[in-house]
Amino acid sequence: MVAERVKIKGTVEKIIYQSTESWYSVCDVFTDNSNQIVVVGTMPYISTGEEIEATGCWVLNKDYGRQFKVEEYKKILPKQKNSILRYLSSGAIKGVGPKIAKKIVDQYGEDSFDVIANHPDWLIQISGISRKKAYEINFDFKEKSEIRDILTLSNGTVSSNEAVKIHKSWGKNSINILKENPYMLCFGDFGIGFKRADEIAFSFGIGIRDKNRIECGLRYVLQVYANRDGHTYVPNKLIKESACKLLNVDQTDLEGFFEEEGKIKGVVSIKVNNEPCLALNELYFSEVNIAKKLEYLDKHVTRLDSSNTLYIIEELENRDGIKYANMQKKAIFKSLESGISIITGGPGTGKTTVVRALINIFNRFGMDYALCAPTGRAAKRMSEATLNEAKTIHRLLEVESGGEFSGKPRFCRNAQNPLEQDVIIVDETSMIDVSLMNALLTAIKPGTRIVFIGDINQLPSVGEGNILHDMITSEKFSVVCLNEIFRQSKQSGIVVNAHKINNGEYPDFNEKYDDFFFIPVNEEEIPNYVANLCKNRLPKKYGDDIEEKIQIIAPTKRSISGTINLNSVIQDHINPKSSNKEEIKHGETHVFREGDKIMQLKNNYDVEWYDSNNGIETLGKGVFNGDIGKITSISDEFIQIDFSGKKIEFTNAEIDQIDHAYAITVHKSQGSEYPIVIIPIPSTCPPILRTRNLIYTAITRAEKMVIVVGDKETFLQMIDNNSKANRNTMLSALLRGKNEN
DSSP states (O other): OOOOOEEEEEEEEEEEEEOTTTOEEEEEEEETTSOEEEEEEEOTTOOTTOEEEEEEEEEEETTTEEEEEEEEEEEEOOOSHHHHHHHHHTTOSTTOOHHHHHHHHHHHGGGHHHHHHHOGGGGGGSTTOOHHHHHHHHHHHHHHHHHHHHHHHHTTSSOHHHHHHHHHHHGGGHHHHHHHOGGGGGGSTTOOOHHHHHHHHHHTTOOTTOHHHHHHHHHHHHHHHHHHHOOSOEEHHHHHHHHHHHHTOOGGGTHHHHHSTTOSTTEEEEEETTEEEEEEHHHHHHHHHHHHHHHHHHHSOOOOOOTTHHHHHHHHHHHHTOOOOHHHHHHHHHHHHOSEEEEEEOTTSOHHHHHHHHHHHHHHTTOOEEEEESSHHHHHHHHHHHTSOEEEHHHHTTEEESSTTOOOEEESSSSSSOBOOSEEEEOOGGGOOHHHHHHHHHTBOTTOEEEEEEOTTSOOOSSSOOHHHHHHHTTOSEEEEEOOOOHHHHTOHHHHHHHHHHTTOOOOTTSOOSSEEEEEOOGGGHHHHHHHIIIIIHHHHHOGGGGGGEEEEESOSSSTTSHHHHHHHHHHHHSOOOTTSOEEEETTTEEEETTOEEEEOSOEEEEEEEEOGGGOOEEEEEEOTTOEEEEEEEOSSEEEEEETTEEEEEEGGGGGGEEEOSEEEHHHHTTOOEEEEEEEEOTTOOGGGOOHHHHHHHHTTEEEEEEEEEOHHHHHHHHHOOOOOOOOOOHHHHHHTOOBO
């Protein structure tokens, strides 16, 4: 028997329980019929003293008796002075306590809410309220009201954290956008996929063949292929197959969207090898612009007088006591002669030596140059290796937020305000995706020379595209491949075995290296074995400070030897639960604890940081995907994290931006080097991850020592498998002039 739905109206007398995560609440309500009842359900931002109108049904709880279970509710702000005072005194508005509440009500009486919402300047007349505080009160009052409306409209399908993100992104338009097209939630930085958007849309009565649903579904499929596989375009045939599965419709329901150009917003129709395809606008136009700008910069560069370059090189050799190899000299000359030059090679082949030589030569010519890399760790490593400042590409371009939760940066350096340097040297080019490359090239003025450094055998960028590969295979630019391992690197097991692996050869497991070890371990024993290495064996041999220098790099997130389980096991060993350490739970299983090693999961251009190293306080903004830090303190409202000296405070609502980093995936390790790397190789490693370039990338992340732990047969299978996931990209064809559109 279905319980009868009824309406109640009354005043909240007491909040018995309220979850700030799910907003499930239990409260005493004094109804208009003078009855006191217990009301339960999802009621965001409900406060003592406010009047509510709720729809729901009566239920019988075996422990607590008769209760009213809320399905929908709306808040009715109190109108009488006493009720207004009680509401404001409850702490419902941030910055307003009992004393301030009384002053506001004494001054404005029944108009208090109108003043707070519409005339914050009037609050300044009250002692204890500054202009800043008045507007903070105004903002919190309106924001909570609008967020509550989002949560109420979504009827439990959107979490409070997601509602905050929606409101910050869409503001006052949130409700209208949600009602009109809830599938727009798939395309912001809200963490809401198509299935969740479907739940919300269906709760609004939107049908399965709704135009917005099909259009957004097609665009969502493109986005998935871009984010998951790095494709910048997808054949129509494949899109139709995937979209039908996602949308649970027939191909006939999709046809109209493919027949008419511009039918799908944000998508362009193209032909590749005479096959109809679709591409996201941003990715298509980025690759087109990259191709045009690379060609222009390569052709329109001032040719340098390199007649005395040999003399300068000999001078540098004498000064530094080195002898440049022939390919290194070739790389130097090509970089001076070309507008666009590419230097590639594995570890120990002297890429950094070439960069140092180029810096000296550019200084001789009086040329201004900039060094940059895609990540903070890569930029730091470049700085240390060259003894010159290197910046992240984002910092070089003077990044700013593109808007709250837009997920896109805005760069102050652009076509209208280009970079001023004569030369840009870019390291770890294999990591650069299409969007970042486009932003960099857009900000480079005509006549600038660019030197790209990278390892073509590493994994491609996490983001869309295959920039380094496409530039090289286009055969349009100067490319020098350094392949000679230098004497000082020939003693390194890391370098020697990395090159062996890259050539499809097995390491010599009988060779006694000081920096390369393979330890066979059964899969079920890997987590505890690795934990023991980190906690006991390595610190015992090399000192306690070694613990901070260890990075576990795993092929996969899942399985007993994946990053998720490893992080849990390592946390228990390295940073166990303690009464002296605060902690906070996130989701069902994640526990963040003071002292935890964590990684930033996405770029946050707005968050402020301060650095007080050397007694000088520096302020700045921004923390980026892949940055590693340590949680220094946890409070009811904030989590403080130290990112290599940059101290940042996140609200607890922003906790989804971080994850544990005792163990990270190979993809997340790109562009970074760590003193000691431990690589677990389980026998259940998925076939798609058993590839040579993945294990090669993992091993080349180690500076001083690499320890491979796990199944030898799987390790050898990875070396044997030289297959690489193909990425559908247009850049190489565009550069060769073979694109069709």
